[in-house]
Amino acid sequence: MKLTRRELMKYSAALAAASAIGLDLPMPKGVLAAAGEPDHWVKGVCRYCGAGCGVYTGVRGGRVVAVKGDKDNWNKGFLCLKGNFLPAILYASDRLQYPLLRKGNKFVRISWDQAMGVMVDKFHDSIRKNGPNSVAFYGSGQSYTEESYFINKLFKGGLGTNNIDGNPRLCMASAAVGYVSTFGKDEPMGAYDDINHADCFFIIGSNMAEAHPVIFRMLNERKQKGKDVKIIMADPRKTLSARIADLHMSFTPGTDLAILNAMAHVIIKEKLHNKDFVDKHTIFKTMVDPGPPPKIAKVTWDDYVKFLADYTPEAAEKISGCPAAEIVKAARWFATSKATMSFWCMGLNQRTRGVWANNMVHNLHLLTGQICRPGATTFSLTGQPNACGGVRDGGLLSHLLPYGRLVANEKDRAEMEKFWGVPAGRIQPKPGLTAMEMFQAVNSGATRCLWVACTNPGQSLPNVDIYRKGMAATDSFLVVSEAYHPTRTSELADLVLPAALWVEKDGTYGQSERRYQYVEKAINPPGEARPDLSVMIDFANRLMAKLGRGDEGKRLFGYKNSEEVWNEIRLCSKGTAYDFMGMTRARMKKEHGLQWPCPTEDHPGTVRRYTSEYDVLVKQQDPKAEGVLFYSAKADNNRVTIWLRPHKGPAEPPDAEYPFVLTTGRQIEHWHTGTMTLKVPELKRSAPDAYVEINPRDAAKVGVKNKDKVKVTSRRGSIVLEAKVVDVPRDGLVFMPMHYPDRMINSLTTDAYDAMSKQPEFKICAVKLEKV
Ligand SMILES: Nc1nc2c(c(=O)[nH]1)N[C@H]1C(S)=C(S)[C@@H](COP(=O)(O)OP(=O)(O)OC[C@H]3O[C@@H](n4cnc5c(=O)[nH]c(N)nc54)[C@H](O)[C@@H]3O)O[C@H]1N2
Ligand SMILES: Nc1nc2c(c(=O)[nH]1)N[C@H]1C(S)=C(S)[C@@H](COP(=O)(O)OP(=O)(O)OC[C@H]3O[C@@H](n4cnc5c(=O)[nH]c(N)nc54)[C@H](O)[C@@H]3O)O[C@H]1N2
Numbered sequence: 001m002k003l004t005r006r007e008l009m010k011y012s013a014a015l016a017a018a019s020a021i022g023l024d025l026p027m028p029k030g031v032l033a034a035a036g037e038p039d040h041w042v043k044g045v046c047r048y049c050g051a052g053c054g055v056y057t058g059v060r061g062g063r064v065v066a067v068k069g070d071k072d073n074w075n076k077g078f079l080c081l082k083g084n085f086l087p088a089i090l091y092a093s094d095r096l097q098y099p100l101l102r103k104g105n106k107f108v109r110i111s112w113d114q115a116m117g118v119m120v121d122k123f124h125d126s127i128r129k130n131g132p133n134s135v136a137f138y139g140s141g142q143s144y145t146e147e148s149y150f151i152n153k154l155f156k157g158g159l160g161t162n163n164i165d166g167n168p169r170l171c172m173a174s175a176a177v178g179y180v181s182t183f184g185k186d187e188p189m190g191a192y193d194d195i196n197h198a199d200c201f202f203i204i205g206s207n208m209a210e211a212h213p214v215i216f217r218m219l220n221e222r223k224q225k226g227k228d229v230k231i232i233m234a235d236p237r238k239t240l241s242a243r244i245a246d247l248h249m250s251f252t253p254g255t256d257l258a259i260l261n262a263m264a265h266v267i268i269k270e271k272l273h274n275k276d277f278v279d280k281h282t283i284f285k286t287m288v289d290p291g292p293p294p295k296i297a298k299v300t301w302d303d304y305v306k307f308l309a310d311y312t313p314e315a316a317e318k319i320s321g322c323p324a325a326e327i328v329k330a331a332r333w334f335a336t337s338k339a340t341m342s343f344w345c346m347g348l349n350q351r352t353r354g355v356w357a358n359n360m361v362h363n364l365h366l367l368t369g370q371i372c373r374p375g376a377t378t379f380s381l382t383g384q385p386n387a388c389g390g391v392r393d394g395g396l397l398s399h400l401l402p403y404g405r406l407v408a409n410e411k412d413r414a415e416m417e418k419f420w421g422v423p424a425g426r427i428q429p430k431p432g433l434t435a436m437e438m439f440q441a442v443n444s445g446a447t448r449c450l451w452v453a454c455t456n457p458g459q460s461l462p463n464v465d466i467y468r469k470g471m472a473a474t475d476s477f478l479v480v481s482e483a484y485h486p487t488r489t490s491e492l493a494d495l496v497l498p499a500a501l502w503v504e505k506d507g508t509y510g511q512s513e514r515r516y517q518y519v520e521k522a523i524n525p526p527g528e529a530r531p532d533l534s535v536m537i538d539f540a541n542r543l544m545a546k547l548g549r550g551d552e553g554k555r556l557f558g559y560k561n562s563e564e565v566w567n568e569i570r571l572c573s574k575g576t577a578y579d580f581m582g583m584t585r586a587r588m589k590k591e592h593g594l595q596w597p598c599p600t601e602d603h604p605g606t607v608r609r610y611t612s613e614y615d616v617l618v619k620q621q622d623p624k625a626e627g628v629l630f631y632s633a634k635a636d637n638n639r640v641t642i643w644l645r646p647h648k649g650p651a652e653p654p655d656a657e658y659p660f661v662l663t664t665g666r667q668i669e670h671w672h673t674g675t676m677t678l679k680v681p682e683l684k685r686s687a688p689d690a691y692v693e694i695n696p697r698d699a700a701k702v703g704v705k706n707k708d709k710v711k712v713t714s715r716r717g718s719i720v721l722e723a724k725v726v727d728v729p730r731d732g733l734v735f736m737p738m739h740y741p742d743r744m745i746n747s748l749t750t751d752a753y754d755a756m757s758k759q760p761e762f763k764i765c766a767v768k769l770e771k772v
């Protein structure tokens, strides 16, 4: 079956564009016909983005031959381009089938028993000689919840090290810290259903049309049906998403903090704020000293108003280049609509002021009371399919413990030690290494053994060349669990473990709207590839035995299957703000996703949190409560925080020598490092190679035409790519997609990171351009 690029783009445009509303879009013609009719369908979830579309996988003779969208799930049967072409990723010719051990410059096939033996010896040796903090695990927002929970328990509860972090540190850390610092607990309070009720959408730093296409489809549908619906899009590129906006605010990258404060300024000046809501539910805070430890002071409404005085729309225009009149218009629409919903993604999170930017979006909702009503909500779009479930909720970050608990909190540690049945004092009180610190520690030799699973840091880390050196070094031991080989990380490994992929194993995903969904196993993995969970259990038991703690190992890590892990996870969430005791495996198999809190088996799940109308936990906290109760902010008497956050620019603004800003991100066809989607012929044909996107005015200045070769150089490296001259980026900005393993764009990006979330600034660095 061959689809032309035109057919493909027509299909994806039809899905994304407003004109498609109401159309039922089946898979492009021919996909099914070529593969044959499935003999049965297995319920699951798409492998890719955090939108979490429900899918059915069609199996014929033990092979996946088709997927179709789940009509009974939130996505109503729709899938985007990537979702529709999922089967091909299972059958790529570079699927890894056997464990491989490095011998000099070569990899040799070994047995699983040998592989586990080598790995256990290395970790054991390192722990014995250098202590548990000499080993580390780098995980993923794409692993199943059971996998992430298990490995977190092994490292923090079994081995006594907090050196366990994951790629959500590159992705959702600023959103998570943003929710926690404003509301006291992580995760959005609203749901996709709010799209159906909102009259105004404020979308900042998200290219939904390409990165969350099926959510974008819902937005389009709302826009078609609601004549007065307004869409504001704040992005320095006029993206595919921005084309449907009523107001596209463009600005110099890294200056939107000034715009957000100016919107608050306008709202208060024009008395468009909701005084009752502010009085009843909020307090004001400012950071007096960043520390560490940070010094925070409570301040007053008057202090906030005074603080905002400098942020007139005109002042913000000077800083950002965004016209003052647009800022005023956006502020008015935001405040006066019946219900306003905000979306954001990496344009805010991947910034050295990512947490502040998140706080400032929340500020606007709190100031106007545009929250906790249908359509009124502040909604962070999640990137990966299980960044919420496995990593943020499950606590696979070096400062977290499961379900809202913190490593640094004595009571939380004691609670988890008791729950896990490990001695008091086992969980270390100091947060472990965050992603970038972990790879710095690999470089310095402080981390001797690193296990990387379900992520490809040898391509996806910022300023990647310096970290590749550490990963390749022979005196450290790098284990990579991968579905394919070679990747830009597995090529550096000492030991490569073959992983079962997606429907070759079972497990739970937790997605953007607090929706948990179960992926059922549909087929067997190829060769000797195994589910990561089974490898983790094997490793844990062998290592504990070698450490002389075999009995403890059996007690803590003696699970027989993922359901046993899931049942422990449910218990671990019980009584917390996450409570999903009601999500039994049997129920998850039947239902089409459930949103937490879901405390009992007869509970339908929670569409909106923190309001008595929808959230049972409100009355549990206070039987008399009516309406909004931010029980997440117990420490502040259920009051959430409006933060005074000043504007601060990026770590590396352009200058005379490096006059352009480089931003990086996504295309609709491909997923991250391309290991999966570049193996799908249709997607590869449609988007075969990286390019540098530059607008016609800048192209003329540099003297390049469309398709000319351009050398792009930052302070860290150079790359030569074809120019794509299109009027998408604003003046002074160029863009590159991140998906191509033989085009290492991360040789250029900066590893400067946000002091609070430790998330790097992938979105902004300074470059120069030369025609080759
Ligand atoms: N097709 C596809 N979809 C995906 C993924 C994928 O790899 N491919 N990955 C998933 C993952 S893990 C993630 S995290 C998401 C990411 O989803 P998005 O964040 O929506 O995608 P990006 O392309 O990374 O960046 C979004 C936008 O940020 C803008 N931006 C750059 N600088 C600034 C700034 O200073 N301010 C503002 N406001 N905006 C700025 C860029 O111009 C860009 O259009 O996508 C998910 N979905
Ligand atoms: N320049 C630039 N760089 C970026 C970003 C950016 O915007 N710009 N965005 C950042 C963000 S938001 C993210 S989320 C990261 C993503 O970066 P990565 O996580 O490094 O990218 P992926 O390609 O998703 O890597 C997942 C790997 O797991 C493998 N895999 C798939 N399924 C399984 C499985 O079940 N088990 C195992 N063991 N392996 C499996 C895949 O083959 C793939 O190699 O990239 C970050 N890097």
Ligand code: SF4
Residues within 6 Å of the ligand: 046, 047, 048, 049, 050, 051, 052, 053, 078, 079, 080, 081, 082, 083, 084, 211, 212, 213, 214, 215
């Ligand atoms: S929108 Fe995301 S979850 Fe849905 S089909 Fe596309 S990639 Fe998969």
Ligand SMILES: [Mo]
Residues within 6 Å of the ligand: 170, 171, 172, 383, 384
């Ligand atoms: Mo991400």
